[in-house]
Amino acid sequence: MTSDGVVTTGGCGGERPLRRDAERNRQRILLAAAEVFTQRGLDATLDDVARQAGVGVGTVYRRFPDKESLVAELFADRIDAMVAVAEQALAAPDPWQALVSYLEYAAETMASSIGLRQLMMFATYGRDRVAYAREQMRPVVTKLVERAQEAGVLREDFSATDVPLIAYMLGAAAEYASYVEPEVWRRYLTLIIDGLRPSRDGVSELPVPALTPQEMEQSMRAHGQPGQARR
Template identity: 45%
Template sequence: MGRRTQAEEPAAAAVRPLRRDAELNRHRILRAGREVFAARGLQATLNDVAHHAGLGVGTVYRKFPDKQALAEAVFTEELDEIAALAREAQSEDDGFAALAAFLESALGRAAHNRGLRELMRHGAVEGTGLTRARREITSHCEALVARARSQGTLRDGVDEADIAPIAAMIDAVLALPGEHPSELWRRYLVIILDGLRAQPGQTPLPDPDSAN
């Protein structure tokens, strides 16, 4: 192929800064989206995000055609990070300590993220990225529970299906009225974890199917 002409070279150079600017704007929007949804929940608008990012709303709409698209991108990142916490917890030798550490870390993130709690509660945002991230979290939770059970540190009858209801119990504490996120949830997580730990003489758990 021949060499570029002098006219082509400046044109190519101009495209690169434009692409960099577009990518920087996308990162600014995602960062602003995370902060706005965390503070205001899923009722926040694209206008709110644009204002927080210091960008025109048209720039936001060019990157994300609606709030659903932005929320999917934001919370896919959030859930991917929670999946990474679950994966990293598996490096802990003590299976029960690994499970407890993951629950504390994941719920600690939710405590300061209103949008994430609403997503956990209502599942109002969907998408392939979110579905994949949820499956990964579930898979890692199954591994954490299985290892704690195999080491004999998890009480009989507890399985991976109990993790989501436990998170919902803590979410109920987080939903208590208050101007700022309450740290009271940590108290109840300790109580729940003590109930999950294998101890001599524990009352057998009722079969979950018996309630149906």
């Protein structure tokens, strides 16, 4: 048995699964890290994660030797999910709805996690994983765009590279207004979607009202105070 609670087999040189309590600690750390990095971004430390998980920082380091390894594991499934959703959208029969549904998913994913947005935009951690995800997503998203354009439902000057930038932009809007209206990004997604059509007879109903002048002032004041601007 190793000092960190891993039971090793005697003659085969392999390792049995983590002891039950060690695995519980690992899952507790991942859940805590998801909350900390989602709300505070990648500037949060392993000490912050340990406090949130209610374990000693040494326990965190035994499971994850550094922050990069924790971040990479934490967001690996989310990145894979973005690729999978893009592939599922490509199989949808309606080219327009396929593109719109993926745009909404990508925007909601970025809006819900500061850490994931930082990871995908800057690749400070998990560079190989992020680069792989981008390489996997690029051809699928390109096909979504081209299929909608070939069907005549998407303006011809729209590019596949516009998709992630729209998602990042809406994520930033969600962060900016999180103190007063975290769902306001849906309003701007609807405005953007209306602008993607080559032509239209009317405009879509906006799902979220505009911020009031008072809410705008609250957002401006709270945005410079990270502890209050995110909830």
